[in-house]
Structures are given as C-alpha cells and as structure tokens.
Amino acid sequence: MKERASVVVEEYLQAILALQAEEGPLKAVTLTKWLKSSPSTVHATLSRLQRDKLVKVSDKKVIQLTKKGQNMAESLAKRHRLVEWFLCDKLGISWHEVHKHAHVLEHGLTPVVEEKLAEFLGFPKSCPHGTPLPGESGHLPKNTKSLDQFKNGDIIEIVNIGEILEESIDLMKFFLDKNIKPGVRHEVQEKTDITKTIILKSETGTATLNYDIAAKIGAVKV
Ligand SMILES: [Zn+2]
Ligand SMILES: [Zn+2]
Numbered sequence: 001m002k003e004r005a006s007v008v009v010e011e012y013l014q015a016i017l018a019l020q021a022e023e024g025p026l027k028a029v030t031l032t033k034w035l036k037s038s039p040s041t042v043h044a045t046l047s048r049l050q051r052d053k054l055v056k057v058s059d060k061k062v063i064q065l066t067k068k069g070q071n072m073a074e075s076l077a078k079r080h081r082l083v084e085w086f087l088c089d090k091l092g093i094s095w096h097e098v099h100k101h102a103h104v105l106e107h108g109l110t111p112v113v114e115e116k117l118a119e120f121l122g123f124p125k126s127c128p129h130g131t132p133l134p135g136e137s138g139h140l141p142k143n144t145k146s147l148d149q150f151k152n153g154d155i156i157e158i159v160n161i162g163e164i165l166e167e168s169i170d171l172m173k174f175f176l177d178k179n180i181k182p183g184v185r186h187e188v189q190e191k192t193d194i195t196k197t198i199i200l201k202s203e204t205g206t207a208t209l210n211y212d213i214a215a216k217i218g219a220v221k222v
Contacts, residue, residue, distance in 0.1 A: 130160025
C-alpha cells in the first residue's frame with residue numbers, strides 16, 4: 001500500500017498553500033508565526049520538505065510548493081472542504097467552528113472515502129465559507145474583489161471568507177452573528193481610510209471590519 005504523507009507534512013503543505021494564496025510571497029518567519037512553532041522546528045521541517053521535493057526555497061528565501069507539493073496540498077484542501085460541508089450540513093455542527101474539526105479529520109480520509117463523500121454531498125464546488133475546492137470546477141466568480149476595494153454606497157454580496165480567517169473561531173462567530181456569509185448582501189455604509197475601517201450594513205444591522213480582515217473576504221458588486 002502506498003504510504004500516506006504524515007500529518008505534519010500535510011499540515012505544512014496546507015499552511016503554505018493557504019498563506020501563499022492570501023498573503024503572497026511567503027517566508028519562514030510568517031510560517032513559523034502561523035504554525036505557532038519555533039524557528040528551528042520550522043527550519044528542520046522545511047529542510048525535510050525540500051529533501052522530499054515538496055517545496056523549493058528561493059535565493060530570497062521565498063518558500064514555494066513544487067508541482068508534487070502543490071498536488072498534495074490541493075488534495076488535502078479538497079478533503080478539508082468536503083469534511084467541512086459534512087460536519088456543517090449533515091452533523092449540524094455550527095458553521096463557525098467546522099474548520100477546526102475538519103482540520104483534524106481531513107488527514108484520515110482515503111481516496112475512496114473522499115470520492116464517496118463528495119458524491120454524498122452532491123459534489124459541492126466550495127466549502128461552507130465559500131472558498132472553492134481546488135481543481136476542475138472550483139473558482140471564485142471573475143468579478144470577485146476583496147472587501148476593502150469597494151466604495152461607500154456599493155451593494156455587495158459576500159462570496160467567500162478567506163481560509164486564513166477560518167482559524168479564528170471568535171472571528172467566525174462574529175461573521176456568523178453579523179451575517180457576513182457567502183450569498184448575503186450588505187451595503188458599504190462607511191469606508192474610512194484614516195482608521196482603515198469599513199462599516200457594512202445589512203438587514204440584521206451593521207458590522208465594522210478593519211482593512212486587514214476585509215482584504216481576506218471576497219465579494220462581488222450587485
Ligand atoms: Zn477551513
Ligand atoms: Zn471553509
């Protein structure tokens with residue numbers, strides 16, 4: 001039987017994929033902070049990943065996934081998003097906390113279980129937070145922009161909450177309470193460059209977000 005990658009390896013690849021997608025060129029220091037690990041542990045694991053030809057580190061110390069690393073990271077991201085749907089839709093675990101549980105369960109899915117789970121769920125194209133499944137059909141609508149790029153008075157529809165934000169259960173609970181979820185419309189009520197905040201207004205009230213967070217939420221103008 002073909003041996004599966006270790007949980008640690010999968011977690012590193014997944015973190016690299018998510019951080020790259022949302023923060024651009026990635027260096028070890030960001031990864032260390034994100035994984036809440038020590039520089040020496042991250043350094044040792046990165047060496048291992050380089051040895052196994054899963055990542056490359058450029059002269060400027062930018063970490064990149066190789067084709068093989070990218071494929072493994074995407075496969076895990078797919079399992080992660082399917083498991084989130086299963087937990088949310090079928091087991092009734094709240095939308096704001098499925099990420100945490102999926103993060104543990106995703107590693108144990110064999111290819112057969114993954115395939116059957118996708119079928120059971122009706123082949124979803126994104127996770128419950130709107131982030132597309134990697135590959136074939138999964139992509140954000142073309143006109144998706146990050147929330148910090150809209151203007152006062154724009155009516156927008158939320159497309160996705162960035163995977164990075166899902167790590168904070170408190171923040172996800174805030175989004176849930178404020179109805180900041182895929183498919184929900186809001187008006188950009190007040191965007192203030194000085195304080196770097198954006199106030200959204202919906203039927204359920206208002207919510208203030210800072211630009212940093214808004215930059216990780218995708219939306220389209222309606
Ligand atoms: Zn997630
Ligand atoms: Zn998700």
